[in-house]
Amino acid sequence: MSSPLLDVWEAAAASPYQPTVGKGSQFTVGFLLLLVAFLLAGVFSLNRSFINVSVIGIPASLAFGFGAVYMICAVGVYV
Amino acid sequence: MRSLTSVISCLAALSSYAAAELNLSQPLLSKQVLSTTFTPPQVFKNANLVRTTNLDKGFPRETINVIIENIDAKPQSEYYLPFESSLISRVGGFEVKDKKAPEKGPFNVEVVGFDTSSPTEFYLIHLPTALAPKEQQTLSISYSVLSALTPVPAQIAQSDKQYVQFTFSAYTPSAYLTEKQKSKVKFPNADVPDYTTLPAEVNADKKADPQKQGSTFSYGPYNNIPAGAEQLVSVRYEFTKPITHASLLERDVEVSHWGGNLATEERYWLSNQGASLKNHFSRVEWQKTSYMNPPTSALKQLNLPLAPGALDPYFTDDIGNVSTSRFRPGVRESSLELKPRYPIFGGWKYTFRVGWDSNLSDHLRKLSTGESYVLKVPFLEGPRNPEGIQYARVTLRVVLPEGAKNVKYSTSVPIIDSQTSLHQTFMDTIGRTSLTLTAINLSDDFRDRDLIVTYDYPWTAGFRKPIVFTLGTFAVFATWWVVGSLDNSIGKKKTV
Numbered sequence: 001m002s003s004p005l006l007d008v009w010e011a012a013a014a015s016p017y018q019p020t021v022g023k024g025s026q027f028t029v030g031f032l033l034l035l036v037a038f039l040l041a042g043v044f045s046l047n048r049s050f051i052n053v054s055v056i057g058i059p060a061s062l063a064f065g066f067g068a069v070y071m072i073c074a075v076g077v078y079v
Numbered sequence: 080m081r082s083l084t085s086v087i088s089c090l091a092a093l094s095s096y097a098a099a100e101l102n103l104s105q106p107l108l109s110k111q112v113l114s115t116t117f118t119p120p121q122v123f124k125n126a127n128l129v130r131t132t133n134l135d136k137g138f139p140r141e142t143i144n145v146i147i148e149n150i151d152a153k154p155q156s157e158y159y160l161p162f163e164s165s166l167i168s169r170v171g172g173f174e175v176k177d178k179k180a181p182e183k184g185p186f187n188v189e190v191v192g193f194d195t196s197s198p199t200e201f202y203l204i205h206l207p208t209a210l211a212p213k214e215q216q217t218l219s220i221s222y223s224v225l226s227a228l229t230p231v232p233a234q235i236a237q238s239d240k241q242y243v244q245f246t247f248s249a250y251t252p253s254a255y256l257t258e259k260q261k262s263k264v265k266f267p268n269a270d271v272p273d274y275t276t277l278p279a280e281v282n283a284d285k286k287a288d289p290q291k292q293g294s295t296f297s298y299g300p301y302n303n304i305p306a307g308a309e310q311l312v313s314v315r316y317e318f319t320k321p322i323t324h325a326s327l328l329e330r331d332v333e334v335s336h337w338g339g340n341l342a343t344e345e346r347y348w349l350s351n352q353g354a355s356l357k358n359h360f361s362r363v364e365w366q367k368t369s370y371m372n373p374p375t376s377a378l379k380q381l382n383l384p385l386a387p388g389a390l391d392p393y394f395t396d397d398i399g400n401v402s403t404s405r406f407r408p409g410v411r412e413s414s415l416e417l418k419p420r421y422p423i424f425g426g427w428k429y430t431f432r433v434g435w436d437s438n439l440s441d442h443l444r445k446l447s448t449g450e451s452y453v454l455k456v457p458f459l460e461g462p463r464n465p466e467g468i469q470y471a472r473v474t475l476r477v478v479l480p481e482g483a484k485n486v487k488y489s490t491s492v493p494i495i496d497s498q499t500s501l502h503q504t505f506m507d508t509i510g511r512t513s514l515t516l517t518a519i520n521l522s523d524d525f526r527d528r529d530l531i532v533t534y535d536y537p538w539t540a541g542f543r544k545p546i547v548f549t550l551g552t553f554a555v556f557a558t559w560w561v562v563g564s565l566d567n568s569i570g571k572k573k574t575v
Binding site: 003004005006008009011012013015016017018019021022023026037041044045048049050052053056057058060061062064065066068069070072073076077078079 | 333337338339391438443444445446453455488504532545546548549550551552556559560563564
């Protein structure tokens with residue numbers, strides 16, 4: 001039986017969805033990003049200044065945000 | 080004058096409200112309600128009808144092949160099939176096709192009922208093209224009847240054979256005159272100790288009724304049976320297999336773009352509708368016989384064939400992990416073999432959940448028209464056992480990523496309800512868009528049906544989760560700096 005949505009599915013046969021980071025490397029990526037966030041937080045703790053809030057805080061926050069997403073996927077809670 | 084009209088209309092509205100009594104025996108099902116005086120217009124006749132009842136599985140599967148003829152002067156496109164109202168709530172998988180052109184797909188059907196409790200309700204079949212006067216068309220109507228088998232005797236010993244009884248009408252129920260008809264009953268084996276015999280005068284060939292051919296019985300042929308005629312007959316046959324019935328199946332399919340994963344979880348509320356045990360369950364007897372693997376009325380094992388690429392399966396129940404399961408990944412099909420914690424005898428119940436992951440790339444494709452995706456998943460997976468499994472109600476929930484919108488779906492499974500809502504779980508801020516579909520009276524014959532969902536998912540919505548975490552962490556850094564630069568020393572302020 002043919003339906004419009006089935007045709008849509010068939011038409012998109014050439015472009016299956018591929019995630020940016022595959023299942024095999026989620027743990028590595030997540031762990032590295034969290035490690036970077038941890039180390040940057042350590043550097044920040046040694047030298048807390050207004051300029052460091054943005055210079056170190058922003059990359060550390062980004063590393064923690066993405067690292068947390070990949071780590072929770074790596075442990076089996078696929079968000 | 081105007082006030083009188085309004086009073087009358089109010090009274091009419093009130094009376095209809097009082098008469099609209101809820102029929103709670105009927106499950107949630109959209110249907111057309113007709114007035115009590117309705118009878119299907121006699122515009123068709125059944126020129127020839129053959130009904131086949133297949134009793135191989137734990138629920139009868141009926142196939143009616145009928146040649147219908149328009150005997151009216153105008154083209155007609157509405158064909159009615161009557162059912163008793165107690166039966167129609169257990170009829171599932173009702174599909175009508177053109178026997179000569181099955182590739183054209185199933186016809187539109189709907190349930191029509193009456194505004195009062197009536198013994199008869201109808202399935203209304205819409206023929207895609209109206210049938211011209213004196214024209215004929217061959218319909219192939221198929222459906223299954225759930226919870227239709229009664230174990231007789233109702234109690235058996237642990238290793239006894241199980242016999243079940245099935246009652247049906249030898250005349251196929253019809254809203255029209257049937258010129259010629261026959262009912263075939265296919266049993267799973269030739270052990271049929273009891274069956275109703277009908278007098279030879281009723282039979283068109285003046286032969287003994289039913290005619291037996293191995294494990295197939297034929298009632299009929301009968302000539303010129305009027306509309307609505309019934310001739311109840313019962314058959315009792317050996318069926319030493321579990322009659323597996325799921326009163327509810329909840330199935331969740333969760334899409335994760337970040338993880339590239341499709342997580343499936345199924346929660347079953349199973350029961351065995353077979354004969355209950357006469358005595359206490361004997362573990363010794365069970366263990367003694369289990370090596371010989373004889374046929375039994377107990378449900379011992381469930382085999383779930385999964386799509387290739389299934390990963391990380393789990394099988395738990397109310398107590399916790401059930402270790403008696405085996406997972407065999409394969410190239411063409413992965414197989415999950417589940418052994419319940421105890422054999423499920425007649426009248427016993429078992430509730431459990433199974434789940435597994437699979438790669439999203441096998442199920443999700445990106446459309447060329449921007450940020451839209453199309454998802455294809457099976458509507459129903461679940462066990463494939465030779466005796467079959469019946470589902471009284473299936474609730475399928477497709478959990479899409481947070482921020483997905485413009486959700487559309489299509490499936491060939493008859494759906495009674497669909498709704499889109501928000502489902503909140505890990506790392507969510509607003510909640511994930513979820514599509515919930517409900518179907519009733521399904522059987523494992525629907526295993527190969529797909530559900531296709533399309534949705535729009537802008538890339539900005541995809542970054543919601545990491546950005547929320549980033550902002551949260553940045554707030555921690557900022558607070559850290561603010562709190563750390565507060566001077567909370569005791570004594571005089573130092574001046575540098």
